Structures are given as C-alpha cells and as structure tokens.
Amino acid sequence: MKKRFLIADELAGLPFLLFDNLLLVSEIGCHNEWGKEFKNYVAFKQTDEAGNSFRVRTKLPYRLQTMTMRSALHLSCLCLLLVGCTAAAMQVPIHDIGIRPTLLTFGMYVTPDPANNPISPPERFIGYHVGTDFEVTKEELDVNVPVFAICSGKVVMSGFVEGYGGLIVHRCKINGESVTVLYGHLFLSSLPKNGTSVVAGKQIALLGPARSHDTDGNRKHLHLGIHRGTGIDVRGYVQTKEEISEYIDPLLVLPKGGALQNLELNMVSYWKTETGFVVHP
Numbered sequence: 001m002k003k004r005f006l007i008a009d010e011l012a013g014l015p016f017l018l019f020d021n022l023l024l025v026s027e028i029g030c031h032n033e034w035g036k037e038f039k040n041y042v043a044f045k046q047t048d049e050a051g052n053s054f055r056v057r058t059k060l061p062y063r064l065q066t067m068t069m070r071s072a073l074h075l076s077c078l079c080l081l082l083v084g085c086t087a088a089a090m091q092v093p094i095h096d097i098g099i100r101p102t103l104l105t106f107g108m109y110v111t112p113d114p115a116n117n118p119i120s121p122p123e124r125f126i127g128y129h130v131g132t133d134f135e136v137t138k139e140e141l142d143v144n145v146p147v148f149a150i151c152s153g154k155v156v157m158s159g160f161v162e163g164y165g166g167l168i169v170h171r172c173k174i175n176g177e178s179v180t181v182l183y184g185h186l187f188l189s190s191l192p193k194n195g196t197s198v199v200a201g202k203q204i205a206l207l208g209p210a211r212s213h214d215t216d217g218n219r220k221h222l223h224l225g226i227h228r229g230t231g232i233d234v235r236g237y238v239q240t241k242e243e244i245s246e247y248i249d250p251l252l253v254l255p256k257g258g259a260l261q262n263l264e265l266n267m268v269s270y271w272k273t274e275t276g277f278v279v280h281p
Helices: 008-023 025-029 033-042 060-089 241-246
Strands: 045-047 053-055 127-129 132-135 146-148 153-161 165-174 177-186 203-206 221-228 270-272 277-279
Touching: 127 241, 153 177, 165 203, 177 203
Parallel strands: none
Antiparallel strands: 045 053, 132 221, 146 203, 153 165, 165 177, 177 221, 270 277
C-alpha cells in the first residue's frame, strides 16, 4: 500500500480537526452516536454499502465550514459550562446577604464624627472602607452565626488582629485573579489553623459576640474584604482614593446580587436616632 500524504486542504483543516478531537474525547469514550460519527469524520478511509473502501478527499471550503461549525458549537457549550462552574465556585459568606443591611459599604469614607459615619456610636477608624460589613439581626445577637468561605483556597493568617479581633485570611482566585480574602470579627475559638484548606461554601468560623475580645470591642458583624494579589493586607480602611483600586468590591463578585442598602422589616438590626443607626450597643 502506498504511503498516504495529507493534501493541502487537509493540512489547512488539521487545527480544527485536532480541536474537535479534544472536545469529543468524552463522547467517543461513551460510544454514542456522536462518537461513531466522529470516527467516520476523521477516518482516512470509508467503506460503502458494497464493502468497497475509498479515500476521503473533501474539498477545503466544505471541510473547513463543517469543522468550524462543529468546533464553534462545542466551544460555546464549553464556555457556558466554564461560566457556570465559575459562578458556582463563588459562595456567600453569611446567610441572607440579599436582604442583610450593609451600612458601611465598599469605598465609603468614614470618621469618628457622626456626620461622616452612619453607625452610632461611630467607628473609631478614619479612611475609605475597603470591604463590606454585613450586619446581624437582633435575633442573631445571642446565637451562633456561621461564616462561610466565598472561594476555595488555603488559610494564610488566622488569629487575633487589632481592629478585628478574630481574623481569617485565605488565598484563592476570583474570576481568574489571585486574591486574599479577609473575614473579620470572628469567634477566636472557631478559627481554623494556618495552612488549613478551605472549600467554597463550607463553614470556616463563627461571628464573635458583640463588644467582646473576639470582635476587639466592636459590634457583632462580618467584615469581608478582598485584596488583589497574593500579599497579605489586613487593612479595613485606606487613606487615599487611589488605594481603593487595590481591592475588589465584594458585592460585585458575590452571588445573588449582594446585599441591599436599605433596611428590610424582617432584617432590622438598628433603630434610628438623631445621629445615625444604633447597632446593638
């Protein structure tokens, strides 16, 4: 038998063919109709009804059109699958974020002056808030409130940090970008050890009690911050607007559209005063 050489149009279509090979591996393995069709599609020989074999020499336009259409179809399905997996990988850090109040939002400038702080008594910090604070309800004040990992990664910092009390920082990827995620004001005895692997959606800690050592004297709430890169940065506030770009607004990447900025009747955790919203003093 003579050695067979690929003709020019087959060489031109080879990249498409190789791409199709990769996309259909699982289908061929299942021996379904797609797999059978694909075997005939890539065969150098085919057999007619009378048992006579013949060589496939499809013209370039038709071959490229067929390969391109099929590759595009499978690529579209693959992209949808990857998008779905990416969305599924991101999880909420605390239950009911869609209706949980968030008075101190990402990028907000606050000072201890009641005029520049929506919380009464005001926070003692000054600067642009580079995280999102998820508040608790009155009913949650005296019960354990679980905190969940928003993405999968490894804990790189765990323990007491001034301004937060109990703190966890872990590394992960969000939309392909390497980040460190910070969870603040946590129950110290519930923290995982450094080096612990965390899984998106799994509980990693509990919120600390209000005005306790676990929250460093702060109210009971979750501070969630996302810092770009792999370096550990535990700041909850920055002093210039330019520095805000080093962080990601959690509400832009969390599922379910993040939290509402106004208070819902079934999630009220404050009462209005002349100076602001009192948060379980």
